[in-house]
Amino acid sequence: MRQVYLDNVPLEEAQSIFLEKVHLPRWTEKIKTEDALGRVLAKSVYARRSMPAFHASAMDGIAVNSQKTIGADEQRPVTLEIEKDFLQVDTGDPIPEGFDAVIMIEDIQWLNDSEIEILAPATPWQHIRPVGEDVVAGEIIIPAHHKITPPDLGVLLAGGVLELEVFIPPKVSIIPTGSELIRPEETVSPGKIVDFNSTVLKAYVTQWGAEAKASPIIKDDVDLIKQGIIEALDICDILVVNAGSSAGREDFTAQIIRELGKVFVHGVATKPGKPVILGMINNKPVVGIPGYPVSAYLALEWFVKPLIYKYYGIPQPERQKVDVTLGRRVVSTMGKEEFVRMTVGFVNGKYVANPLNRGAGVTMSLVKAHGLLRIPANSLGYEQGEQVEIELFRPKAELKNTIVMVGSHDLTLDLLAAEIRKFSDDLFLSSSHVGSMGGLLAIQKEEAHAAGIHLLDPDTGEYNIPYVEKYIKKPDLVLINLVYREQGFILPKGNPDNVQNLEDIAQKDLLLINRQRGAGTRILFDHLLKEKGINPSLIKGYTREEFSHLGVAAAVQSGSADVGIGIKSASIAYNLDFIPIGEERYDLLMAKSFLNSYHGQMFLNIINSPGFKSQVEELGGYSTRDTGQIIWES
């Protein structure tokens, strides 16, 4: 047996090594046909009886002997006598002996209680469903290795098959290990991490048709983990050990697997997902997967999903693919195959995609992702504007019904997205937070339907309009007001450093948490600094960037910053102190063609709805006095 121990095995090679080694024994059970939806057949099924089991009338009407109807026409109708020449039949009734055709009720004329007239001859076997028209006894109606669908149940029951032999779902055990892990219901304290991976991994495995079981959390202790593995192997077909992704600990898991069995691969050349262990104990596959949620999901999909489908002998469902234009450059490391979660929008007739946060720890990137971009190991990535193929997590139809917003972050956008879901079955809102300047750019490049912007022009004191006029070279644009909002300093509860104004921050040497370059809030802050003549380099933490107002508030609350700049609603959400700097106008920039479209009008209706406005007011720190109003148009 070849044992491959490499740190950078290419993904496909690792997959084929593993799939070649693993041969899961298949277990079957007999179940009632009516309970078999979605189960996979272990043996081909032959029909036991024919359907129809007798020649049956396909219509309501009369059964006749076609010979006796020859020659009938409008000039020379043929008269038939009940019992002797015809019998009344309903759909599904058997055709009595001596009759070979059915005439529809609409095509006969009653002369009296016992005689009828017909104006056309009946052809032999017309409107008769012959024996076995649907199912013929003896034929294979469903082959083995087929997943049972609703109509399959119909032909199985019609064919007299009341019991089926199906594969018992393979059992996948997941062992969460790590002294830092706590159960979701426990209180998080520094150094402790909620084990949600077990639930997520179980859910994936369940979706793929296996039976998933998660063991209780095991601390980082060789003997305990070894014992946990041995116990889990007793009851499962496939074992997943969800070790931490630290080098030390992986070696640890690998070492145990090697001690109890074999390790074929340790480390695949991917990003994320590298620290994977593929092994076998007692002929059962054991997969060690990284602790970071995104890596864990990818490793599970690469190495556990194929085992489950191979067990059943059915193909893995393929994801839809779509060609997209990249809105941003996506760089990649040579020598590693990279997997980047992407948002995809359908704007002006083309698909545009942008990368989400690439951190392996960012589960939200999986929640928000519309698709996955796969960058080959020998590529350095792709340029902005390049055409690439993306594997979709969501149906194309959903993407086509998604309003794409790119721009500044505001809490009301979440409300808007939720309100759209409430309002419509099939309209969605996706918003990316790249700052106001990023939003302008997205409208210029036709990558978004709308951009949320709040850009103060220091020279005029005017919001947004001067920026649009200066930066966007496009006609027929419109600015719709979403909200006015209060900006200010976000401070720890009680304002312990007694901050009253900007000067205090510099003078008291407080640690700032800033917003990213291009954010309207950052521009406002820079404008204030300039006004007061304060050099940014004097502000501690000036270069630390957060991408959202809530991120700023969270940093202040956690104590990692003494002060942040942001909107009042974020300080309210975190129960922090707030000192206003002023009110600013937050508008939505869009093309008139979008505003006038069906989606655009729905969007505007929802913005104008009392339900949306009252929720905004409830947040605090907002005014909706101009919400939904046209501020400017070109």
Next chain:
Amino acid sequence: MRQVYLDNVPLEEAQSIFLEKVHLPRWTEKIKTEDALGRVLAKSVYARRSMPAFHASAMDGIAVNSQKTIGADEQRPVTLEIEKDFLQVDTGDPIPEGFDAVIMIEDIQWLNDSEIEILAPATPWQHIRPVGEDVVAGEIIIPAHHKITPPDLGVLLAGGVLELEVFIPPKVSIIPTGSELIRPEETVSPGKIVDFNSTVLKAYVTQWGAEAKASPIIKDDVDLIKQGIIEALDICDILVVNAGSSAGREDFTAQIIRELGKVFVHGVATKPGKPVILGMINNKPVVGIPGYPVSAYLALEWFVKPLIYKYYGIPQPERQKVDVTLGRRVVSTMGKEEFVRMTVGFVNGKYVANPLNRGAGVTMSLVKAHGLLRIPANSLGYEQGEQVEIELFRPKAELKNTIVMVGSHDLTLDLLAAEIRKFSDDLFLSSSHVGSMGGLLAIQKEEAHAAGIHLLDPDTGEYNIPYVEKYIKKPDLVLINLVYREQGFILPKGNPDNVQNLEDIAQKDLLLINRQRGAGTRILFDHLLKEKGINPSLIKGYTREEFSHLGVAAAVQSGSADVGIGIKSASIAYNLDFIPIGEERYDLLMAKSFLNSYHGQMFLNIINSPGFKSQVEELGGYSTRDTGQIIWES
């Protein structure tokens, strides 16, 4: 309230009338987050806590104060002292007070037990996951009307959300009515039909996310049905009455619905599926659907599926669409929107589709269908070779991995299809039985990968080769033998009419069941008649056509024919008598390019496998002495 009573309401109009009237009240329940996979959120969910909840190390390494690392390079390494300048941290560990960066374990050099050297400075916040990098407390993490996926569970648990408010699945009750219906486990006798619709309809409804319940079968009795409807309405949100499709009985159901509530539509302009009743009793939607299985499924999909998705406020999943070339003409009735089940093959780089049996009673047409062709009401249909769009029931990938066989029917093709499923996870075989001549045509038109043919040339006594040479104008073809098989007369058990040869059939005035024109067996029969100088018109039932050997055997067994012509294995399957006429060669015609392809080679391997051959021999009436051998090539 407008009451529309029309016999031919266009489908879309009927749908919008019904959806406008129906407003299902929504019921919600609180469930544990870990049990929420696939459930639909009733309320938007806000994160209760941030994840990470503390600034955490993103790597195994050391936490440092970035200020103390400034200036480090290969020439001037910086020395750091444990406890004072750095602390060891593992991935996920909190960053201790006073430290603001992490250096990876790989990038440090230990000088001794307490001192290390670094060769590069650390930038502030490098390799640190800030508070809320994944989930920020206060943000909406999942909006209402969203179906929970595995990664959603991760962010929900990470965000401290242990309980969710989700929609309770709507309850759909199905009432099967009809005095002719029996339960699947009962014995079928003439006039009785197995009620499999209830199981199929339940399965569809379950797949769409509702809770389905089928009532016991109710006989055709106004009072019983009325009582059944009233009882079912008590416990359901949507009621489906699966009446027979006969005019009398439908009016019956419509009459009851009208008596208890309202009928909005009775009869839609579709084929199949016309006799649909859309109504409402006590503000609950009631749908009367036809008894024919295909009509019942279509009506359910048109009128019940949208109600379920509207209840949840989520979009209906769209089917993949594909442009296909029609292999045969498909005619349609003006004024009715038609829905034709189609097989779709991917041959020589293009999709080719052919209609399946269009009978509304043929459930197998749904089982075999790869997709659905929708013909508008104002169309007379499409010509052969025309490009049309098809909605797919199966993924494109599966179609691309399907070997398409068109031609003569043989029982071993079922075995071959099943063997292919056993042999490969992702290879399929689809076979259409249109007779040997149809198979030749399909190869000529490049609509099939292989054609099963058994065509006797009366002049030479040679099988297949003369026909291929005469009819196919293509180079590089090959004939591979599949089997030799015995053809003969299929007779009732005991041969009551004492048939010994062809002459007996004519002389004893026996009723024949024949095969369709173009079938090799029909050609053989015609050849024998000619040889014996018997005029076909003297044979009773000469024009009655069956499309398969099993169909012929079933007709003989049911007594609707005294004699049939077919293969021995069919007579064995039905325990009938058989008088051999002779052995014939059944070959597979295919292009060499297919045979040499990956799929072609797999196909040949399976044909050559001992497993396949031994199953064929077991059927009886076959010889596999040349199976898999090349018979002829051009």
